[in-house]
Amino acid sequence: MARRRDGITRRDFLKLSVTIAAAAAAAPVARMAAPADSGGEGRVYYEFWYLEDPETIAYYEALGLVLEHNGRKCLANPLLPDRCLAYTVPAERDRWPIKPPGASKDFFSRCIRCGLCYFACSLAGYHAIRLAGLGDGGLRMLGTPVVDDMRNHPCTLCMECTRVCPTGALEEVLEEARERAAVRAEQAGGNVTEAREQDIELLVLDREILEKTRMGIALIDPDLCLAWNSGDCKSCASACPFGAVVFKFTFNPWGVHTEVKPEYCVGCGKCVHACPVGGAAIHVLPEDEYWRRVKNYKNTGMSYWDYLKLILRVEDEDPATATIRSQVNVEYVQKIRGVEEEKIVTELKGAGGGQA
Ligand code: SF4
Numbered sequence: 001m002a003r004r005r006d007g008i009t010r011r012d013f014l015k016l017s018v019t020i021a022a023a024a025a026a027a028p029v030a031r032m033a034a035p036a037d038s039g040g041e042g043r044v045y046y047e048f049w050y051l052e053d054p055e056t057i058a059y060y061e062a063l064g065l066v067l068e069h070n071g072r073k074c075l076a077n078p079l080l081p082d083r084c085l086a087y088t089v090p091a092e093r094d095r096w097p098i099k100p101p102g103a104s105k106d107f108f109s110r111c112i113r114c115g116l117c118y119f120a121c122s123l124a125g126y127h128a129i130r131l132a133g134l135g136d137g138g139l140r141m142l143g144t145p146v147v148d149d150m151r152n153h154p155c156t157l158c159m160e161c162t163r164v165c166p167t168g169a170l171e172e173v174l175e176e177a178r179e180r181a182a183v184r185a186e187q188a189g190g191n192v193t194e195a196r197e198q199d200i201e202l203l204v205l206d207r208e209i210l211e212k213t214r215m216g217i218a219l220i221d222p223d224l225c226l227a228w229n230s231g232d233c234k235s236c237a238s239a240c241p242f243g244a245v246v247f248k249f250t251f252n253p254w255g256v257h258t259e260v261k262p263e264y265c266v267g268c269g270k271c272v273h274a275c276p277v278g279g280a281a282i283h284v285l286p287e288d289e290y291w292r293r294v295k296n297y298k299n300t301g302m303s304y305w306d307y308l309k310l311i312l313r314v315e316d317e318d319p320a321t322a323t324i325r326s327q328v329n330v331e332y333v334q335k336i337r338g339v340e341e342e343k344i345v346t347e348l349k350g351a352g353g354g355q356a
């Protein structure tokens with residue numbers, strides 16, 4: 001739902017932030033970051049913005065946004081000033097051994113490491129599958145198919161891999177979805193032939209099939225995403241085969257605020273490929289990693305959804321802080337990650353078109 005803010009424009013806020021910068025010049029600097037920011041358990045999937053340039057340090061010190069962390073100066077999160085602002089690492093460094101669509105529950109005992117899925121994917125020109133090596137997960141995973149470079153080679157859900165798999169390690173979920181749709185059509189007196197010819201949209205319309213198809217779940221970092229920082233970007237939603245079924249938008253003067261509804265995402269990674277932010281602001285994670293990550297998002301001590309709510313609340317109630325947050329994030333993205341402007345799409349296309 002659109003959110004509204006009366007009486008003051010964004011231009012006013014930008015002016016206000018400069019005033020705040022001057023007023024904050026006397027603010028105490030070199031505060032210590034909260035110890036919890038020293039990194040999460042296991043794999044640390046985010047990084048801080050360590051400031052090196054004296055001019056940048058002076059500017060953010062004037063705003064009271066510089067913390068000491070491990071002997072270095074990091075930028076503080078304007079929403080949580082005792083914590084370093086954390087950004088999800090680029091997708092190339094956030095890879096997971098995700099299985100192709102339709103992986104059966106007993107995938108590892110069924111997969112005979114024949115590589116047929118790999119060849120089918122390569123012959124189709126998608127190159128989404130590679131075969132796992134020893135370093136991916138030992139003998140258990142060796143030779144099994146992995147889809148882990150979604151930034152460059154997402155899964156197109158062509159389903160060729162499921163058709164060629166000789167053991168059912170990858171199940172023919174689309175065919176099963178079509179059969180189920182045909183049965184439903186017959187029971188309802190509908191068109192059975194048409195039901196059998198439906199395309200991949202069927203995969204998310206049938207809950208049981210969706211669960212069987214799922215490779216992972218996509219997660220957007222609101223501190224990197226253009227749509228959460230004053231931008232108008234719907235590149236991920238537009239690239240998603242299921243568009244507005246999967247995505248949710250909250251509009252206000254600070255942006256489109258794009259979210260993935262986890263219950264509908266199959267984890268194909270087309271959104272990761274489409275994101276214009278360097279290293280992608282949206283990553284696909286295996287389900288267990290996704291749920292672990294959203295529980296204590298970027299070690300903020302709050303869930304992913306509470307963090308999103310905090311951003312929206314600050315945008316409503318504290319526009320000066322919201323403006324600074326947005327400025328900081330845009331500067332980080334532009335300076336450190338870069339933006340592929342030609343990839344920015346502002347209209348929903350394809351399956352998602354017109355349903356925002
Ligand atoms: S469904 Fe995905 S992983 Fe399987 S062959 Fe097609 S592109 Fe490759």
Ligand code: SF4
Binds near residue numbers: 240241243246271284
């Ligand atoms: S949100 Fe991304 S990963 Fe999920 S179904 Fe859409 S394109 Fe695929």
Ligand code: SF4
Binds near residue numbers: 275281282
């Ligand atoms: S494509 Fe990237 S920047 Fe654009 S809305 Fe999606 S996650 Fe955000």
